[in-house]
Amino acid sequence: MKKRKVSIFMKLFFTYLISSFAAFILFSFIFYLLFNNNLKQSFLNSMETQQEQVVQILELAYQEENKEAIISTLSIINDQEHRSIFIYDKNGQLLYRFSTLQEPIHIEEEMIYKALQGASVKEFIKDKANPLFIMASPIEANEFDFDEKVVVIALHNYFGVVNGIKGLFLLAGAITIVVTTTFLYTLSKKITAPLREMNHVAMEYAKGDFTNKVKIKSNDEIGQLGKTFNYMANELSSLDLMRKEFVANVSHDMRSPLTSINGFVGALLDGTIPKNQQKRYLYLMKDETERLIKLVNDLLDIARIEAGQVSIQPINYNLSEQIRKLIAKMEPELIKQNIDIEFQGNLDEDIEVFADQNRMDQVFGNLLQNAVNFSPEKGLVTIIINELDHNVMVFIKDQGPGIKKEELKYIWDRFFKVDKARSKKVGTGIGLSIVKHIIDLHQAKIDVKSEVGVGTTFRVTLPRFSLKKNEI
Template sequence: MFKIKSIFTKLFMTYLMIILFSFLLFGFIFLYLFHLKLYDDYEETFTHHYELVQDQLVGIEKFQWTEEEVALSLKPSLSQKEFSIFLFSEAGELVYGPTHSPSDVSLVSLEFLEKALHQEIFTEGGWIDGVLSYHIGSPIQFPGSDQGGHTTHNEGVMVMMFHDLDHQYQQVVYHILTTFLITIAFAGVILWFISRKITSPLQEMNHTVLRYAKGDFSQTVKVKTNDELGQLGSSVNYMAEELSTLEETRNKLIADVSHDLRSPLTSIKGFLVALIDGTVPSHRREKVYLLMKEETERVIKLVNDTLDMSQLEAGQVKIKPEKYNLTKQLQMTVAKLEPQLESKDVTIRIVPDDEPIHVFADRDRMEQALINLLQNGIQFSPRTSEIKIMLDKNKEHHFVEVRVQDQGPGINEDMIAHIWKRFYKTDEARTNKAGAGIGLSIVKSIMDLHHVDVHVESKEGEGTTFYFRLPLSRT
């Protein structure tokens, strides 16, 4: 049984119907052209025999043949297998006719004879008394005699009647139908295999995608061609790889975020239990409060970063570029990070820090990107080290290059291409320190909104430098 809604059935039936209607159109056109050609041939045949009969009638007059001799002379011309010839007088009486089909004379009407008598050639065809026939008539003169025995010329009509037309049409239709059935059968088999070959990859893709929908990404589509179906198969395989990666990332995100939330929340809970139980001495309570505050801020940052990343990737964030002082923004950003710098005993130096540099960018989003870059540097910088923010203004090309350089352990060359990915961590062993791996992904998204490329230079043991270029304000 065919599935009515299957693409195989639709494709197979569409091809088959196209061939069917094309062949029917061909049959009708062929029959019409056959009809025209057949009648043209009949008229040529009539003209030929008209001349023969006329020549014979001239001989009759010349040699003064009797009625019997005339009938005998005309017999071969009047009696043919495919047609019959009748000679009628002006009054519509049969003068000469074939002997093998005398009954056919009844099919010739007086109206037809009258019209043929006054026209050069008159034709009429169709079903006459249930017989499919075709008549051709034309005026003709044949000899006669008057009462005195003198030869006269009588006006009459020569009628050629073609019979057995239905048999000829039946033969043509039979040949057309036979050819049609053989062609349809042959084309149907070919179309079946072609349709199956075209739809088989689609069915395979359908089953594979259904498995993907259930979370099974182990199966891939076999790509055998380079056409659109092959490209679609490659796209499905690529989609499976991306979905598999996304699934792994999702599971990793849940694990990382759960871990990063559980650790500070567990600490906060422990401090609260200790404070409620009174096990914390009064002189240590302030320190406990500060630790609880830091852990709370850590949770808030993780939640905010996750929300920001979701909004950035969903395209819900629109930047509003404006002119502002980048140097002043960096100074204020460093001031906001002072508690983190003190806890790590790390310093940040802006070079130069006394020259106002005005850029054209979204102030708030750029501050978010700078904070993430600096926090990343603080997390991986050793104690008592220095982070440099170098500003290199290029007035000729109207941009300033911002470089954030730390003295951390550096990044392996193989990992550099992956650091911008969501939740990617260069050091899994330092999960607690490195957070959820969202910061650099946010930086990349913000820079992309500004149509700015952010780059990284790093060698293991020599620190890491992030740099990008912002357009200078022209006013």
């Protein structure tokens, strides 16, 4: 059974809601306990005040020598459903009873006895139907000898007060829940809105449309994520553009030699080419075939390198001899393009480096090929080898058109080509990417300096010896 998809908005909203409700319930519980204790204390304090009023009424009645005033006055002030007043004599006999309750209230004789002994007694009787607060206290007179010795006050509207407060509290709680839910819903919508927008933009990216950008409205983690999305879009757009250019370049570079080879083969088969010129055309076909082989090898190399399937086996070998052999291999092409190579240094001196000889042959071969390709006719390519401490630096300088300063940082990228107009057959734009990957595998360094209209210089820095050899 497929699980139901729950959006992050719903998760966030319900998390906030449950947390708010839990906090509200905890607050309500604590509030109720505090309110209950405070209400009980308020009832008890109220009984003390009412006991003082009874004593004052008795004093006034004795001053006027009118005991009927006791009954009339206490009846008036006790005209409440939540209070009852009982007055006892010195023998514990009930003299007056003022109560609106139909059912009698049972007063413990022990409470009366303690009050007659001069003690004030307070009790809370937990009756489910009608809980009572009862206070029995002695009546103390300063001027008169009262027949009335004990007053008992009973408050019995505790639930009425509590229920009234509960009603207000429930109303306030309902309003709070509605307002809180609305606020949390709006807040969750606002927080998750950028995420929904990012999801929409990501779907557009998946379809290959990188023109949409995330609107950055904050500088928090979500804002930073939005900036990352936009940066990713720029990178993907750039990579997609390079990919399209690469496909176009590779198609062009493969179609041109294949078209030439196909044409030459057709001409040879038709007998259009005279026998005395057939060898020349076969060499042309060989050159075009070698171009195709190099293109395919470069593509395989970059694929293996980026997949982490290429490792290096560094050894100490003769770098000077390697450079001399590369120059010798390129001699036919140098003569064909009328370009000179100058090797500055002692040709008889051998300089060793610690590197993978085959891979470095690929590095220097690519750099020399680039220098030759971009050099003008009768141009000069200069190779310099310098030793500095434990390193060897190889400089390869050409007199080509140079590279613009803003383009230098892109020359190591896959498929990047300086000659976008393809005015010269200078490869597919992956040669320098292969060079950079190989140098990085050696943990060595390569950098470039270029000036438009003057030329370009690449510098490769390699260690002279292995670490183990240095330690020895």
